[in-house]
Every structure is written in structure tokens, then in C-alpha cells.
Amino acid sequence: MTQQGVRWTTDQALALAPDATSRKAGSKLGSAGPWSGTGSSEEGAVWGLCRGGAGVPYRTVVDVADASGTAYTCSCPSRKAPCKHALGLLLLWSGGEGSVPAEAQAPDWAERWLAARRGRAQEERGAGAAGSGAGSADPEAARRRAERRAERITAGATELEQRLADLLRSGLATAGRTGYGLWEETAARMVDAQAPGLAARVRELGALAGSGPGWPVRLLEECALLHLLDQGWLHREQLPAALAATVRTRVGLTRPPDGPPLRDDWLVLAQYDVSDPKLTTRRVWLHGVASDRTALVLSYGPAGRAPDLNLPVGLALDAEVSAYPGAGQRRAALGEQFGPPVPTAVRPAGVTTAEAAARYGSALRDDPWLESVPVTLDGVVPTPDGASWQLADADGATALPLTPSATARPGLWRLVALSGGGPVTVFGECGHRGFTPLTAWPQAPGEAVPLC
Template structure:
């Protein structure tokens, strides 16, 4: 899949940076000055020696098919500034980073990666061949289901007390009572319910209109409680979604889907304890949209990094559940290459219909991935909106996206003309994540 001479853009490289400081430091190393012995090959490997403060240069090697990184520097960041600088050099200076034979020090690491991948595949095959004790697994599942049921019943009583006392009591009680209830949900092994309870506790201090938002979210929590208490009577796809929403995890077990997957967007969110990386993919042949999730401890970026604007020939293994888009990345069959064209899109009316259909499958869905084609970014009285070129309808940009620099990048790319935009659309509005125009065919990230 890799092509000679096809290299990433600087924007795609910098999207890999774990933080702003790494992005700045890596940019300073993106020129030929500190580098020697740099090269690349058709399998996606890029290597080089970077002069540092010591007598020996740092040995830096990147496998762009991962991507994965190895550097002899002491940094704990992945990728480190040397890996970012090397990739920037590779992206912008073909004379310095030419096709060459892999040096022994780099080949040793690459061979180790190939060996570990083969061992992991063999181990996975062996594990799947083993038969676990089904009776013990059944008993564990029943015990946990019983704890979750007790937690859901207690949460229902908490919601009943809230409505009986009036929503104003939520502001007077403060956040402590909600945190105590969330802790009880954690004890009940229902982290999904715990997360929703914490969100309820934060609403009374969220500004004007909070009673309406609290009532809406309380209704959704109540619906999830009732769905869990009657989960055995639900259709299996919806039951799987309910189990996921309360916090019961299940492995990705669907049949693997191989395609040329377009990496449309990637962004991180953090809650103080864990960093979650969301990567949106679109299958060029299958037309499927998939979501990859990866996690990192607080202060550390998740390992999985696929810069937006690339395309990978790979297998994805989907999760179950009604309307679920989540998948795990399986085997890759070559190094990523740049996207040649954006995914097909539709109108704003199509986006509304798609979100409505998804809500029928998963009532707790906050947003749904959609691609809009031929839309124009225009200011509105209370913010911005994306309007169809004919001006017949428009989608408001979500308030959370109004303060992001990406919105101004979108306006610049549009320039008053129609563009293709990918993003997440929900009841709060549209969050633009990537854009393409006829004048700017490469992917413009808006995160």
C-alpha cells in the first residue's frame, strides 16, 4: 500500500504530538541541521541520528505503519521531540531523508516488532482455542448483574427523591450528595451509571437554564435504569447497548472488516484521571464509519496515533450493540498514505435523519458522525452555522466548538464557498472536526 515518495504533511506529523511543548520542541528539530544518517524505506520505516548535548547522537526510528517510535533519549513522552523532528524532516526534505537500506541498529528494533506481532497473533489464537469454565463465568456475571441491579434500584430512589423535593433542592444540596451516589454506583460495578450521576451533579452549577438540562439528563438516567432492570426482555442489539451504557464491557468479537480506512479525525479528551483518544475512520469501499478508542493515564498520551488525513489498509474488528460504531484496529497491510479525496457526504437534512435513526437504536447517544457536502460556514445571531449551498436549511455549530481555533480555520477554508465537512452532530449542534475544499484538497484538521 505504501508508495515511494508519498509522505505525510507537517500538520499530520504535529497531530501526533502528546502536548504543545512537544509540538514546539519537535518543530525546532524538523530541519537537516542536527540530523545525520537519515533514511526511509518502502515499508514505512524512517530513521536518523540526532545530535544532542552528549557525545553520542540519539538513535531515532519510527515505524509509520504503527505508528510506533523508538529513541535512545531519556524522554518519557511518546512520540518524543526527536521522533517528531525526524518525521517533520521526512515530510519536508526528501533530499535529506532518502530511500536507503535500514541500518543494523534500526533493523534490530524493527525485527523485534515483527517478532512480537507474530507472537501476539499466536498467543491470541491459543487463547481463543482454550475453553474457560463456563459455569464459573456465569456465576461471576450473575453476581455482578445483581450488584448493578441493586445500584440501579438505589439510583431510581435518588431520582424519585429529587423530583419529589423539586429541582431547586439539587442546587441547595451541592455536589457532595451526587458524588456519594456516584461512589455507590462504582461499588455496584456500574461505572457507566457513575459517570452519568457525576454529570447530573455538575449541571446545577452550569449556568442559566440548568433546571431544564437537569430534568432532561435525569430522564435519560431514569430510562437507562429501567432498561437495565428489564434488560432480559429487550432485543439483543439494544440489550447489548444497555449493558455497555451501564459499564459492562465486552470484547470486540464481530467479523473483521478489511478496507482502505480514511482517518477523518483524531482528538483527545481528559477528565483528570485518564486521557481518551477518539479516532474516526471511514471505509472507502464498505462506506462504514468506525470509532477507535484508546486510553492513557493522566499526563500521558494514548499509544494509538493515526493522524487525520491518512488512509490505512487494515482490518477492523467491531463491537456489538445497537448502532455501535466502536471497533478495534486489527492487522495493517502497509504504511499509511495521504487521503486522495474526502468521504461522500450529504445535506444538513440527511444529517438530521441520520442522527434521528441512530437515536432509535441508542437513546443515550449524544452525537453521531456525519459528513456534510456543499455547505457554507456562515455567522448567525448566536454563533455560527453550516448552511446548505441553496440556503434552504442549516445546522448550528455546537456552543462548545465556538471558542475553538478550528472554527476559524473552517471559515478560512470555506471563504464563503461550499466545502465538505466531517464532524459529530447531536442535540447540542454540530462539532466540525475536518474539512476539504476544491482549493484545499488535503484534509484540514479542525480539532
């Protein structure tokens, strides 16, 4: 569809499922039985009619060439995105050349949605360009707003420094007795100061107090990092420009991407969601085949709903990305795409576990608040380590422990099964808590296996 004879794999289609229930329900609809009127186009669309319970078929369309990744529509009442019918249609299409006919023209009901969808995307791009120009129409007003916000953040950071000093003066043991209310009050003060980054870190402190054996040590470490961020903001004029930009980002001052657009074939290394009571954040790791650059694209959605951006692991897309400001920052904005994502056999070059740890240590010089860095490990073996697991180099010289969250994920067993006791290539995030595997490849040529 996307290229003559090139289709997604089953794993790539199932990677779009918002939850395990949808994955199971979509799998049941991945055969030709419930479908009629199916078709696909070279422009990147698949459509079909799925038999419904009331005798009225559901009209389903999937657009894998959408500028935000993959878009769906279905006449069923489900609020999930994608619904089980869209997943089933993708699974049917991924089954091979004869599974969904290649049609030159979509039916009217599919064509109307596709035209409207792509028309809106074109309008949004035009509005975004116009908005960028309008934003600079009154630079003096923008400067005054920025100064007022900086003053509020400075007042908040100064107050936070005093609260940290009071905590250390009274002793960390008191933090376990005061309860979460004091931390939430302090976080609310940082929100009032328009410093959401500081507020988030204060809430993390509240979660650490009394959280289990060794909590005072963890609390002291996080207090030190928060103090460092406070001091960085209060003395930002004395910092190098790139580090000052990182401090602004960590405090919560968002700025648009300022790097020149970089066009490349971007391999989708991993995609997973992080949720809190108010927001779902989708993290998508991309790797430029020619530039050898790894970039993080974020997409957001309301709590309980998947974000719009959907890029299945193992695909590659010809697109532009623009970097956000800040020393050592990996975040980038996904720009214009010059074609739909297509399967690829490319995988990033890997390093040893020792080199991965050294890479994280080096990155901390640019961003001391960095939780982890993206790393591809080559030729590592999943090995039990007491009650936990580690990834050891094939020669057994060094190893990286897996993070506690990684050992609790079902993806660990997919990794162990793929390895079978032999070496594999693994992409993941390497940080002070250990290594979190996100995607793996067999040592021999083979498809990417998502682990999250």
C-alpha cells in the same frame, strides 16, 4: 517510503504532536541541519541521529507500519510521545524525496528496536488468540461470575431509581443546594455495584446542578435519560437483542467485538483526545472506502500521556475492523493491518445539514443515550450566528449550529480560512448540542485539514 514516492504531508506529521509546545519544538527540527545518518525503508521505518545539547546525538526511529498506528523511540530523556526529535524526523522525511535517503538496511541500533517491536506485536497477537481460547475453558465459572455481577448491577440500578424519585419528590431546586458530595456518594455506590456507566452519568448530574442559567431543565433531561437506562437494565429481558446489548454497554458491561472482521481501505477521518483526571481517551474515526461504513476506534492511556494509537488524519490503511455489539454502535476494534498507512485523495460522500439532523434523530431510535453521530457535510459555509457560528448549506436553506466547545477551538479559524466564504466539505459529530467539526476539505481537490 510506504510506497515508492509516497510520503506524508507536513500536516499529517504535525497531527501526531501531543501538544502545541511539542508541535513548535518539532517544527524547528524539521530541517536537515541537526540531522545525520538519516534513512528510510520500504517496510515503513525512518531513522536518524539528531544533534544533542551535550554533543551526543539522539538516536531516533519512527515506525509508521506498526500495527497500532505509529510507534517511536528516541534516546532523549523526554517522556512525551512522540518527542520533538521524532516529530522533527517525520517533518524532515515529509519534505520530499531527497530529504531522507531511501536505504535498504537500517543501522544496527534502529534494526534492533524495529525487530523487537514487531516481534512483541506478533507475540501479543498470538497470546490474544490463545487467551480467547482459554477464556472459554470454563464457561460455567464465567456464567456464574456474569450472574453475580448482573445481580449487583440490578441492586445498584434499583437504589438509583429510588434516589432519582427522592430528588424529583423534593424538587430539582434542592439539587443546587446539596453540593457535589451527594452525587459523588451515589456514584461511588454505582461503582460498588460494578456499573461504571451508571456512575459516570451520576457524576454528570452532579456537574449540572447549579451550572448556570437553565440548569434545572438540563438536569431534568439527564435524569430522564438515566431513568430510561435504569429501566432498560431492569427490563432487559423484554428488549430486542440489539437494544439489550446497547443497554449493557451503556451500563458499563464491556464485551469483546463480535462482528466478523471487515477488511477495507480505511480513511482516517479524525483523531482527538478526551482527558479526565485518571484517563486519556483517543477517539479515531475511520471510514471504509468500499463498505461506506464509519467506525470509531478507541485507545486509552494514563492521565497526561498520549495513548499508543496514532493515525494521522488524511491517511488510509488497508486493515480489518470488528464491530462491538449493540444497536447503532459505531465502535470497532482495529485488527490486522496489511500495510502502513498511506496518503489518499479519497473523501467520504457528504449530505446536507437537514439530512445530518435527520440521521441523528434516526440513530436515537436504536440508542436513546447517543450524544452524536459521525456525519460528513458537503458544500457548507461557516457563517457567524450572533456570538456563535453555524454551518449553512450553500443555498442558505438550512444550517447547523456549532457546539459551544467547537466555537472555542482554534480549529474554527482554520475552517473559516479554508472556506474563505465559499463552500467546503466538513466531517464532524452531529448531536443535540449542535455540530462539532473535526476535519475539512476544500471544495476543489485538496488535502484533509484537521480541525482538532
